[in-house]
Amino acid sequence: MSIDIAFTKGHGTGNDFVLFSDPDGEVTLADAQIAALADRRFGVGGDGVIRAVRSERLPEGAAVLADDASAEWFMDYHNADGSAAEMCGNGIRVFGAYLLAEGLLDLAVGETVAIGTRGGVRQLSRTGDGFEVDLGPFVVAGEAMVSARRLDVARPGLAVGVGNPHVVVALADDAELDALDLGEAPEVTPAPPDGANVEFVVPGAISGELGRIRMRVHERGSGETLSCGTGAAAAALATRSWAGAGAPDAWRVQVPGGELGVRVADTAEGLHVFLSGPAELVFDGSVTLEDRVSR
Ligand SMILES: N[C@@H](CCC[C@H](N)C(=O)O)C(=O)O
Numbered sequence: 033m034s035i036d037i038a039f040t041k042g043h044g045t046g047n048d049f050v051l052f053s054d055p056d057g058e059v060t061l062a063d064a065q066i067a068a069l070a071d072r073r074f075g076v077g078g079d080g081v082i083r084a085v086r087s088e089r090l091p092e093g094a095a096v097l098a099d100d101a102s103a104e105w106f107m108d109y110h111n112a113d114g115s116a117a118e119m120c121g122n123g124i125r126v127f128g129a130y131l132l133a134e135g136l137l138d139l140a141v142g143e144t145v146a147i148g149t150r151g152g153v154r155q156l157s158r159t160g161d162g163f164e165v166d167l168g169p170f171v172v173a174g175e176a177m178v179s180a181r182r183l184d185v186a187r188p189g190l191a192v193g194v195g196n197p198h199v200v201v202a203l204a205d206d207a208e209l210d211a212l213d214l215g216e217a218p219e220v221t222p223a224p225p226d227g228a229n230v231e232f233v234v235p236g237a238i239s240g241e242l243g244r245i246r247m248r249v250h251e252r253g254s255g256e257t258l259s260c261g262t263g264a265a266a267a268a269l270a271t272r273s274w275a276g277a278g279a280p281d282a283w284r285v286q287v288p289g290g291e292l293g294v295r296v297a298d299t300a301e302g303l304h305v306f307l308s309g310p311a312e313l314v315f316d317g318s319v320t321l322e323d324r325v326s327r
Contacts, residue, residue, distance in 0.1 A: 152195065
């Protein structure tokens with residue numbers, strides 16, 4: 033049986049998503065159907081697909097609601113290849129904008145809402161020009177060697193966990209970053225058990241309390257994208273760790289699709305990393321998904 037989906041297309045600094053709502057959890061899409069929706073030539077096109085579903089209607093939602101009973105909405109995130117991911121830093125801001133536009137959420141500037149994700153509950157705050165998300169505690173630990181097309185030799189990478197897995201590699205300068213060919217997934221050795229998003233960064237100037245970074249990313253399950261929010265947080269955390277004592281807690285990360293803010297701050301639950309940036313809704317449409325996808 034085919035299924036009709038009413039969707040909204042949105043993006044955060046060029047990281048683009050197909051969003052649809054399924055409040056009662058009645059729509060189960062196969063990975064191939066999600067990939068068909070995300071296909072840029074044969075479908076709507078996007079780096080990911082996001083379903084808005086009530087936490088209480090999902091098996092994963094039980095843990096979310098046990099942690100925070102106010103997390104009514106769950107961001108069911110899938111990469112462009114159909115694989116599920118724990119978290120999406122750009123996606124959750126666009127998710128907030130989508131819930132507001134659909135009338136599923138009431139959130140004034142300055143207010144915060146709890147959102148369920150596979151990586152746990154995330155607190156999302158509405159700012160004057162977008163959203164800021166508390167990505168929670170983080171882990172910066174573990175080394176790997178990373179090779180990529182047009183990189184002369186394999187480089188050391190630092191593993192960073194912000195709910196989903198990342199490996200961050202520092203490059204010497206802009207020329208090296210621009211020359212990279214990320215049309216193919218970088219090879220990470222030893223291979224992370226669940227795969228990883230790989231960020232290539234060029235640390236820039238640190239002026240006072242603020243550090244700057246340029247970044248390109250190859251996302252697990254989606255390929256090279258114009259931006260990755262959790263990747264920007266991972267890039268800032270790795271650069272902060274390389275810089276050592278006295279490194280700034282606030283960072284601006286420049287990605288091909290724009291700029292994101294990252295800050296590290298003490299909270300009642302310890303050190304957390306926060307991500308801020310825009311969230312844009314671009315257009316609405318509807319699409320019929322076939323039960324059996326041939327591609
Ligand atoms: N683009 C996202 C990350 C999406 C998930 C990622 N590809 C993964 O598999 O972990 C972001 O903005 O954080």
